[in-house]
Amino acid sequence: MTDSGARPGKRERLVSSASDLLYRQGVERTTIAQIANAADVPPGNVYYYFKTRDDLVHAAIDAQAGEMTTLFAGLERLPDPHARLRGLIHSWTDDCERAAEYGCPMGGLCSELNKVEGDLSRHAAGLIGRLIDWAAGQFVLMGRPDGPQLAVTMIARIEGAMLLANTLRDPQIMFAQSRELEEWVDSLA
């Protein structure tokens, strides 16, 4: 799938609008027409880029994977694994208000797609797997051979805190839980 011959930016706009709408209203409730409208792309043009809504969801997951690559690259410029893990926590909690309003973009997507067996579900699960692997690597660099288990604990705690903050519409939950997590990471360093 390429943009050759098409006005530059349409595909990118569709993916960006899809990501935003999937985040705010979920997969099932989001239509191609809504995405096209939000992207300011005529609905009839969408099929030039994406044959189905699933293709668009797939591309939105790819975009999340791209953001994760950028995040990891930024964190890896930090001097040590302890700082990188703290940075990872901050990447979720920088905007507690938004977390309380809409939850975790990745966690919400996985939770919904978990109900649907198939490629999309596995594709979204790949994001969580990659995140755990990265965090596990950092814990191992910190001298913790139990890095994989610690990484699961850390990501579970973040995802659970996001779910509770979102469910109870309470940013303070995210704020307090991230403080606790930072102290926990400090205690392991």
Next chain:
Amino acid sequence: MTDSGARPGKRERLVSSASDLLYRQGVERTTIAQIANAADVPPGNVYYYFKTRDDLVHAAIDAQAGEMTTLFAGLERLPDPHARLRGLIHSWTDDCERAAEYGCPMGGLCSELNKVEGDLSRHAAGLIGRLIDWAAGQFVLMGRPDGPQLAVTMIARIEGAMLLANTLRDPQIMFAQSRELEEWVDSLA
């Protein structure tokens, strides 16, 4: 809404089928026709009991609230708050295979309904709130004035572990995380 004049059990069967289908396939993908079919109730009869799918979802949440009441009543027969909190963890992890296949019934429902502002979302959130309050009370009985904060941490960790186990289809995650949580509760006792 009463069952007077109707064959006993139809309403109960509809609520039970709704609960099961909502758990396995989510709210948006579940139709009244599917629920009626699973409950062995003629679709035309459903409207005698429930005017809309939302009414059925509401009743399924009520059913979860009823199960929670039963769970708490059972746990409160245990001799001390420490045992009750361990019992609460076990209530999730007794069936790690099912957790890995379908996630947490309550967490999944909240995650999906969080995307839809309204009564249903608040009704489901009430389940999480009630759970946190109950756990907070037990921590306070254990002599922990920070009970409310500990309760949020505990429920967040359980919900996050369920989400990861479900996303990665790995019961072992739930098993290991529940062991960690038990040790954590022990350390606070």
